[in-house]
Amino acid sequence: MALGGAGFLTGYRVLELGGQEGLFAGKLLADLGAEVIKVEPPGGDPARDLGPFAQGVPALESSLSWQALNTGKRGVTLDLGQAAGRELLLELAATADAVIESFPPGHLEALGLDYQTLCQARPELVLVSVTPFGQAGPYRDFAASDLVIWALSGLLYICGDPDRPPVRISLPQSWLHAGADAATGAAMALFHRGRTGQGQRVVVSALRALERVAYAAHILWDARGRVLRRQGSALRIPPLGTTTPLIWPCADGFVAFYLFGGQMGAVSNPALTQWMDDEGLASPYMQDLDWPRLNLGATPQEEVDQGIVQPVAAFFARHTQKELWDQGVRRRVMVYPVNDAAGVLAEAQLAERNFWVRLAHPAFDQELTLPGPFVKTVESLCQVRGPAPTLGQHNQAVYAGLGLGPARLAELGRAGVI
Amino acid sequence: MGGQTEQGVLAGVRMVEFGWAVVGPLTTSWAGGFGAEVIKVETKSRPDIIRSMTPFKDDKVDLDNSLFFGRENASKQSIALNLKHSQGRELAKRLVAQADVVLDSYTAGVMANWGLGYEDLVKVRPDLIMLSSCMYGQTGALRAMPGYGVPLTAISGLTHLCGWPDRPPCGPYGSYTDYLVPRLNLLAIISALDHRRRTGQGVYLDAAQLEAGVQFVAPALLGCALTGRAAQRLGNRDPQAAPQGVYPCAGQDRWVAISVLDDRQWKDLVQALGSPPWALDPELRHLEGRLARAGELDQRLAEWTGPRQAQEIMTLLQARRVPAGVANDGRDLGQDPQLVFERYYTRREHPVMGEVHYAAHSLEFSASPQRVDRSPCLGEHTREICLGLLGLDQDEYQRLEQQGVFR
Numbered sequence: 001m002a003l004g005g006a007g008f009l010t011g012y013r014v015l016e017l018g019g020q021e022g023l024f025a026g027k028l029l030a031d032l033g034a035e036v037i038k039v040e041p042p043g044g045d046p047a048r049d050l051g052p053f054a055q056g057v058p059a060l061e062s063s064l065s066w067q068a069l070n071t072g073k074r075g076v077t078l079d080l081g082q083a084a085g086r087e088l089l090l091e092l093a094a095t096a097d098a099v100i101e102s103f104p105p106g107h108l109e110a111l112g113l114d115y116q117t118l119c120q121a122r123p124e125l126v127l128v129s130v131t132p133f134g135q136a137g138p139y140r141d142f143a144a145s146d147l148v149i150w151a152l153s154g155l156l157y158i159c160g161d162p163d164r165p166p167v168r169i170s171l172p173q174s175w176l177h178a179g180a181d182a183a184t185g186a187a188m189a190l191f192h193r194g195r196t197g198q199g200q201r202v203v204v205s206a207l208r209a210l211e212r213v214a215y216a217a218h219i220l221w222d223a224r225g226r227v228l229r230r231q232g233s234a235l236r237i238p239p240l241g242t243t244t245p246l247i248w249p250c251a252d253g254f255v256a257f258y259l260f261g262g263q264m265g266a267v268s269n270p271a272l273t274q275w276m277d278d279e280g281l282a283s284p285y286m287q288d289l290d291w292p293r294l295n296l297g298a299t300p301q302e303e304v305d306q307g308i309v310q311p312v313a314a315f316f317a318r319h320t321q322k323e324l325w326d327q328g329v330r331r332r333v334m335v336y337p338v339n340d341a342a343g344v345l346a347e348a349q350l351a352e353r354n355f356w357v358r359l360a361h362p363a364f365d366q367e368l369t370l371p372g373p374f375v376k377t378v379e380s381l382c383q384v385r386g387p388a389p390t391l392g393q394h395n396q397a398v399y400a401g402l403g404l405g406p407a408r409l410a411e412l413g414r415a416g417v418i
Numbered sequence: 419m420g421g422q423t424e425q426g427v428l429a430g431v432r433m434v435e436f437g438w439a440v441v442g443p444l445t446t447s448w449a450g451g452f453g454a455e456v457i458k459v460e461t462k463s464r465p466d467i468i469r470s471m472t473p474f475k476d477d478k479v480d481l482d483n484s485l486f487f488g489r490e491n492a493s494k495q496s497i498a499l500n501l502k503h504s505q506g507r508e509l510a511k512r513l514v515a516q517a518d519v520v521l522d523s524y525t526a527g528v529m530a531n532w533g534l535g536y537e538d539l540v541k542v543r544p545d546l547i548m549l550s551s552c553m554y555g556q557t558g559a560l561r562a563m564p565g566y567g568v569p570l571t572a573i574s575g576l577t578h579l580c581g582w583p584d585r586p587p588c589g590p591y592g593s594y595t596d597y598l599v600p601r602l603n604l605l606a607i608i609s610a611l612d613h614r615r616r617t618g619q620g621v622y623l624d625a626a627q628l629e630a631g632v633q634f635v636a637p638a639l640l641g642c643a644l645t646g647r648a649a650q651r652l653g654n655r656d657p658q659a660a661p662q663g664v665y666p667c668a669g670q671d672r673w674v675a676i677s678v679l680d681d682r683q684w685k686d687l688v689q690a691l692g693s694p695p696w697a698l699d700p701e702l703r704h705l706e707g708r709l710a711r712a713g714e715l716d717q718r719l720a721e722w723t724g725p726r727q728a729q730e731i732m733t734l735l736q737a738r739r740v741p742a743g744v745a746n747d748g749r750d751l752g753q754d755p756q757l758v759f760e761r762y763y764t765r766r767e768h769p770v771m772g773e774v775h776y777a778a779h780s781l782e783f784s785a786s787p788q789r790v791d792r793s794p795c796l797g798e799h800t801r802e803i804c805l806g807l808l809g810l811d812q813d814e815y816q817r818l819e820q821q822g823v824f825r
Binding site: 008009011028032049050051052054055064065067068069133134136137138139142143145146147148150151152153154155156157158159160161164165166167168169170171173176177178180181182183184185187188189190191192194195198200201202203204205206207208209211212213214216217218219220221222223224226227228229230232233237238247249254255256257263264267329332334336337339340341342343345348349350352353355364366368369370371372373374375377378379381382 | 585609635652736
């Protein structure tokens with residue numbers, strides 16, 4: 001795959017300051033063609049310490065989160081703790097269209113780099129702040145983690161097996177939801193600026209971003225006065241509360257399959273019955289069922305268990321994930337693999353669409369395999385444009401663009417500013 | 419940096435949505451909240467599936483009474499066009515001719531079968547931006563494979579990572595990817611709008627939901643490709659935080675999440691606990707020591723949290739800047755001090771549901787406020803759009819109505 005070429009946002013320069021909350025935003029804008037400059041402290045960004053690590057060993061260039069979430073960016077070092085560093089940042093800001101920052105609220109102001117000051121350097125600058133809880137309110141200064149955001153958003157409460165504590169996904173997610181929104185905020189504000197000449201401040205809250213994922217929790221209480229509880233990998237349907245599995249064991253792992261009633265199940269369920277019948281495993285109950293008229297919630301649990309769930313479970317247990325998935329596609333039965341990372345990497349559809357990007361990186365002796373663009377166009381206006389920057393990789397190029405000569409750069413280097 | 423204006427950031431942008439379930443409708447609903455004029459094309463004979471999904475207000479099953487539909491369809495209008503009818507398709511095209519963006523979230527090929535594919539629509543609107551968001555993309559062997567969010571979460575690698583190491587995966591609640599895909603869809607649409615503003619060119623966007631979903635496990639994919647080892651679910655543990663977990667509190671099924679991300683936070687947590695002897699062990703001052711004894715720490719913390727209120731623990735620990743948060747349930751969300759402060763939920767009067775809450779998007783703009791309006795009833799704006807935007811006269815409208823174009 002050729003890297004480079006025009007993108008949707010070609011011509012924009014975006015500075016990215018702060019921690020892990022903003023990484024995905026910058027990466028997405030870079031995929032879309034913006035020139036994104038990740039500004040790191042001279043010792044390296046704190047996000048370089050995020051696991052998992054290549055070979056399990058933390059090192060400056062070995063964070064896989066860093067490598068995955070900084071593709072296509074340019075990287076410079078700059079110490080904002082020093083006056084000379086802050087001056088240089090304002091010079092950089094003067095050349096930028098947008099700044100994405102994820103410092104704790106008030107940090108930029110404390111540095112003397114508040115929005116107004118930044119706008120003096122670059123009128124109509126777009127400033128996007130992405131933090132756990134926004135910029136104001138009772139939680140403004142709360143300490144956060146991905147797990148804490150899950151908890152407060154309402155999402156955690158509804159995830160997990162009923163007999164254990166609520167549980168999250170074992171890879172941070174909240175910064176990704178918020179980061180995607182932050183990228184959208186930057187693009188919207190730039191679009192708006194292009195039409196009106198007006199820049200503005202954009203605030204993103206990870207708490208709010210994750211609340212959307214917990215969709216049913218709030219509406220169920222608001223309208224029905226009922227608290228939604230975690231059900232594990234099963235779905236419980238009123239009025240009888242009949243419960244059917246979403247995740248089923250198969251011969252070598254798990255598959256996801258949901259027994260929709262009514263129209264939703266009208267395609268998959270008869271096709272599955274036929275498939276089971278071909279192997280002599282369809283129950284008489286399934287064979288006789290008028291599937292489009294099946295109302296799961298109104299059918300007693302015992303009847304559903306004996307008539308459908310047990311025979312289906314026995315059928316799935318006989319087959320591998322791949323057999324079920326391949327045959328399922330052929331028969332239009334929506335039985336899907338519960339993939340681990342290896343399963344995702346092996347998905348034929350992704351290979352067929354030439355999705356994966358392989359990048360050489362100086363710190364790795366093998367190529368890095370990364371997800372390709374999140375959206376495709378004939379013109380490849382969105383694409384992964386290169387590996388994550390090494391520490392200070394683009395100092396020379398970027399600072400030279402501000403008119404700083406080699407002598408001045410060396411001086412700033414000695415002073416620990418860059 | 420200007421003052422507040424009443425105009426949304428997307429004012430003047432018109433979107434036509436051929437969407438169903440969550441991904442398509444939520445993408446445009448957010449755009450509507452930011453000021454775009456969104457017109458959802460539905461049919462009464464085959465309504466958007468989530469209109470018939472629970473929960474319903476007061477349990478009354480009705481196409482206009484689904485809270486689920488309402489939550490994902492705020493800030494838009496609804497026109498009932500029967501796309502199986504040639505006149506219905508003709509009106510849809512006339513709508514597109516006056517639109518900036520078309521969003522389609524049907525399985526690949528459905529729009530083209532109606533004569534409403536990109537190739538057809540670009541003829542009536544040469545600088546059209548059209549985004550098609552199906553499960554697997556518009557090309558490849560799986561292009562026409564149907565699906566929905568729950569299994570897509572599984573195939574994307576997310577379900578496998580949610581649950582306990584000693585048990586089968588439980589997966590996150592519901593259709594998780596349905597709530598990450600619209601974020602990326604909206605980003606693509608806005609980027610395309612700005613690209614069109616600068617170049618005059620429209621574009622067709624092939625947005626495969628699978629290709630969006632796997633972005634959210636990228637570090638695990640990179641790691642597996644390098645080492646051949648796939649990441650496993652860890653419950654609530656984290657190799658870089660200990661203790662970290664969800665601990666029981668006073669009350670029925672009440673929990674608090676606590677994370678100790680560094681040694682400073684551990685020191686402050688110990689103080690908050692009242693410096694009990696077990697916690698003063700020097701081995702625990704460093705992450706490695708705490709990770710090695712994570713099980714024991716979880717037990718100790720659970721003993722401490724057990725009799726206390728979740729809210730009280732959060733306040734106590736946050737006062738020392740230790741990450742802690744109540745596991746809010748559906749009731750708590752409406753009273754959460756931060757969400758209340760931000761007026762995150764907007765109460766709107768709906769003609770069928772009565773007063774209901776609508777959630778906002780996570781973004782706020784200083785100069786162009788978000789405005790969340792209520793969700794439409796099925797076909798609520800058919801007449802208005804036909805007589806207005808589409809320029810039909812009364813007689814034509816009535817004739818088409820009799821022909822079943824709006825059913």
